[in-house]
Amino acid sequence: MFICIFLLCVSVATAQDFDNMSHASDPWEGNWIELIGSNLVRVPMVSLNGSETICIHPHNYQSICAKNQTIYGNFYGTNQLANTTIKVNMIKLNFMNFLDTSNSSYELTKLKDKAATLKLNDTGDAPFAFINMSNGIYILYITDENATYVLSASPLLITEKDIVIYVSQQDARVGDPLAVNVRVPNGSLEREDILYGAIILPLADYENINMTVITNDGFQDAKFTINWGGNSLEIFENSKIYSAILMNLLIMFPANSAAALQESTKPVDDLYLITDFDWEPGTYILICGVLSEKGLVGLKEVKIKLVK
Amino acid sequence: MKINIILIIFMLIPVGSAFDISPTNPCPGDNVILTGTANPGEPVRLISSFEMDIPVVNGKYEYVAKNVEIPQKPNKFAFTVGNVKELNLGVKIGMWLSMPVEIIGRTASISRSDVPPGRYSLKMFGEAVEGATFVPIRVKVETISHADQNGKYRLCIDTTGIPEGKYKIQCLGKTKMITIGSPAEKTSGAHSSNKLIDKDAHQSTKSNDVKPVELAGEIDIFEPYYEHHKKADVNNINDLIRYISSIRNKAINMDAFERAAFYEYYLESCGFNASFAYVEDFANCSKDHIWLLVKTRKTEVIKVDPSYWDVGKTSLLPLEDDYSNYDCELVDIYAACDLLGSERMAWWSDGMSFSVPKEKSIYEYEENDIFAEPVQNQSFINKIYDQLNQTIHSLGLNIVFNGTFRIHLELARVRDSTYSYR
Numbered sequence: 191m192f193i194c195i196f197l198l199c200v201s202v203a204t205a206q207d208f209d210n211m212s213h214a215s216d217p218w219e220g221n222w223i224e225l226i227g228s229n230l231v232r233v234p235m236v237s238l239n240g241s242e243t244i245c246i247h248p249h250n251y252q253s254i255c256a257k258n259q260t261i262y263g264n265f266y267g268t269n270q271l272a273n274t275t276i277k278v279n280m281i282k283l284n285f286m287n288f289l290d291t292s293n294s295s296y297e298l299t300k301l302k303d304k305a306a307t308l309k310l311n312d313t314g315d316a317p318f319a320f321i322n323m324s325n326g327i328y329i330l331y332i333t334d335e336n337a338t339y340v341l342s343a344s345p346l347l348i349t350e351k352d353i354v355i356y357v358s359q360q361d362a363r364v365g366d367p368l369a370v371n372v373r374v375p376n377g378s379l380e381r382e383d384i385l386y387g388a389i390i391l392p393l394a395d396y397e398n399i400n401m402t403v404i405t406n407d408g409f410q411d412a413k414f415t416i417n418w419g420g421n422s423l424e425i426f427e428n429s430k431i432y433s434a435i436l437m438n439l440l441i442m443f444p445a446n447s448a449a450a451l452q453e454s455t456k457p458v459d460d461l462y463l464i465t466d467f468d469w470e471p472g473t474y475i476l477i478c479g480v481l482s483e484k485g486l487v488g489l490k491e492v493k494i495k496l497v498k
Numbered sequence: 499m500k501i502n503i504i505l506i507i508f509m510l511i512p513v514g515s516a517f518d519i520s521p522t523n524p525c526p527g528d529n530v531i532l533t534g535t536a537n538p539g540e541p542v543r544l545i546s547s548f549e550m551d552i553p554v555v556n557g558k559y560e561y562v563a564k565n566v567e568i569p570q571k572p573n574k575f576a577f578t579v580g581n582v583k584e585l586n587l588g589v590k591i592g593m594w595l596s597m598p599v600e601i602i603g604r605t606a607s608i609s610r611s612d613v614p615p616g617r618y619s620l621k622m623f624g625e626a627v628e629g630a631t632f633v634p635i636r637v638k639v640e641t642i643s644h645a646d647q648n649g650k651y652r653l654c655i656d657t658t659g660i661p662e663g664k665y666k667i668q669c670l671g672k673t674k675m676i677t678i679g680s681p682a683e684k685t686s687g688a689h690s691s692n693k694l695i696d697k698d699a700h701q702s703t704k705s706n707d708v709k710p711v712e713l714a715g716e717i718d719i720f721e722p723y724y725e726h727h728k729k730a731d732v733n734n735i736n737d738l739i740r741y742i743s744s745i746r747n748k749a750i751n752m753d754a755f756e757r758a759a760f761y762e763y764y765l766e767s768c769g770f771n772a773s774f775a776y777v778e779d780f781a782n783c784s785k786d787h788i789w790l791l792v793k794t795r796k797t798e799v800i801k802v803d804p805s806y807w808d809v810g811k812t813s814l815l816p817l818e819d820d821y822s823n824y825d826c827e828l829v830d831i832y833a834a835c836d837l838l839g840s841e842r843m844a845w846w847s848d849g850m851s852f853s854v855p856k857e858k859s860i861y862e863y864e865e866n867d868i869f870a871e872p873v874q875n876q877s878f879i880n881k882i883y884d885q886l887n888q889t890i891h892s893l894g895l896n897i898v899f900n901g902t903f904r905i906h907l908e909l910a911r912v913r914d915s916t917y918s919y920r
Contacts, residue, residue, distance in 0.1 A: 464594035
């Protein structure tokens with residue numbers, strides 16, 4: 191979730207000034223990028239407040255792709271863009287740099303060879319695809335033909351593997367430690383140092399997160415506000431994962447949430463999430479991530495029903 | 499039924515001090531005041547250790563302690579848990595955060611120093627070794643209080659979370675007993691629970707057995723103590739130095755006696771013939787000291803002082819006359835514990851030292867740099883831990899990650915979980 195939040199911030203940052211993007215809340219009419227895939231994670235509702243426009247990011251899910259998978263997507267431009275030409279670009283974030291709190295700026299690598307020129311159809315739309323992408327954190331952005339301004343931007347997570355997680359529903363009871371089995375397929379990561387992580391929180395709380403991006407004069411003055419329950423957190427300037435920001439986000443988590451970490455060299459491991467007896471039974475969201483020296487190995491989200 | 503918790507009782511060990519405790523029969527949650535006298539400004543070391551047995555049900559155990567108070571800095575906080583196949587440790591910092599703890603043999607240890615004071619909720623759970631009916635937990639908490647300009651010191655201990663029972667407090671050979679609550683009744687503790695995991699009974703709980711413990715010589719030696727690592731060339735002094743260097747960084751937080759015991763354990767496990775040399779008055783400093791005697795097959799005796807800098811010496815392998823005379827040679831850890839008390843030798847209460855190199859050749863660690871400073875591992879995983887550590891440090895939790903990938907949980911002050919950024 192943190193990754194998604196920050197990637198959204200970075201995406202908006204990449205877009206520089208979304209007033210120029212003619213966004214609309216209609217996913218099919220407003221310069222939106224749609225990524226297609228089956229491994230989806232929820233993203234908070236994002237409201238973009240410009241000087242003249244207010245719109246809601248239309249996608250509630252972010253597709254997570256695995257390395258070497260063909261990545262399919264669509265660009266839905268405004269009618270004004272009909273039959274024009276656009277460029278689809280990719281920026282890769284250095285993952286170490288992404289986590290480094292001492293640096294104030296990202297190290298961005300523009301993948302020129304990944305830029306593609308697309309002709310939009312009569313309604314300003316065009317499908318696109320990328321192949322042979324290595325794993326990493328990317329910003330996918332679309333410019334006009336001359337690359338004078340950014341039309342749209344979207345985060346793109348490409349993982350090393352498509353991890354598998356398993357939770358025995360029989361054991362999913364409040365008050366009991368919740369065992370989460372995480373498996374990295376093919377076992378090729380054996381003998382590497384792997385960090386497994388999992389977090390569980392109520393679905394209703396998770397869906398209650400929303401983020402507002404306010405800007406009047408481009409990204410320089412952009413203000414990001416994350417609202418959760420009665421708490422809010424403002425992020426100014428750039429959108430790096432500063433420790434303080436992450437800490438403040440952690441504090442905002444509801445009491446009936448839990449996280450677990452485990453480092454291992456095995457491609458399969460169990461994480462144990464602590465639940466309390468006073469947790470309300472119901473639907474919870476469970477997100478697992480696996481990291482290695484190579485970066486993000488995998489990310490998966492599932493729903494879990496906790497019972498008494 | 500929820501019961502008992504963690505116990506934090508302090509033992510005063512100031513030289514030439516007297517101490518008093520009030521009240522001697524506090525109720526759980528009461529404050530206990532320790533007062534005493536020492537030299538003005540003198541640091542007074544306060545140690546408490548206790549043990550209890552957690553019952554095992556269906557092969558599993560669970561222990562919960564709520565609102566346990568960690569005393570002022572400087573402090574040291576250590577758990578040793580036996581009879582376990584796996585151990586997960588959780589800390590509640592608004593949300594629960596849990597991690598597994600490495601098991602060596604059937605024992606898990608967690609130890610941290612300078613934990614920010616505050617109250618914490620903890621949870622330990624996992625699978626016990628086959629056939630175990632209980633899981634012994636040993637807790638040791640240390641802090642230092644400084645005497646004021648008049649030589650008086652005072653420490654207030656909140657007994658919230660401390661199990662009911664009798665406790666022994668010892669100072670300079672004097673012993674005082676206090677009783678928290680009514681141990682005969684063994685009723686529920688104020689804020690903690692020792693819960694049995696019983697899948698059939700769901701929340702079946704039962705009291706744990708809190709034992710007052712001797713404050714000297716009370717820590718069991720784990721068994722089997724000496725292990726069989728890759729054998730060294732025991733006649734080669736360079737090999738000896740390399741092996742010693744490979745574990746040097748793991749003994750940083752130990753005192754001289756724990757460090758000597760740790761080195762002896764490791765060298766013996768690697769095939770060296772090591773014993774202890776002990777003297778009550780080392781170098782006419784009116785202070786006792788311990789070092790190692792490593793014997794080669796050629797009957798050469800090499801003196802190894804893992805704490806040479808503590809006693810003002812300059813070499814790990816000293817040649818000074820001060821090392822020629824010692825009161826006695828202690829052949830192994832058992833003899834050392836018999837004479838000096840296992841409390842003093844118990845390096846195994848320091849979790850980091852358990853992760854000594856075993857399977858790998860030590861040459862992979864520090865072959866050519868015997869006295870190098872600890873190398874900062876800049877690996878990705880370390881970076882992640884650094885990031886997490888920075889992030890949640892002020893929340894009250896530190897994750898300390900060392901080069902052999904053993905995780906320690908450092909407990910810190912818990913902030914109010916409700917938060918407003920502005």
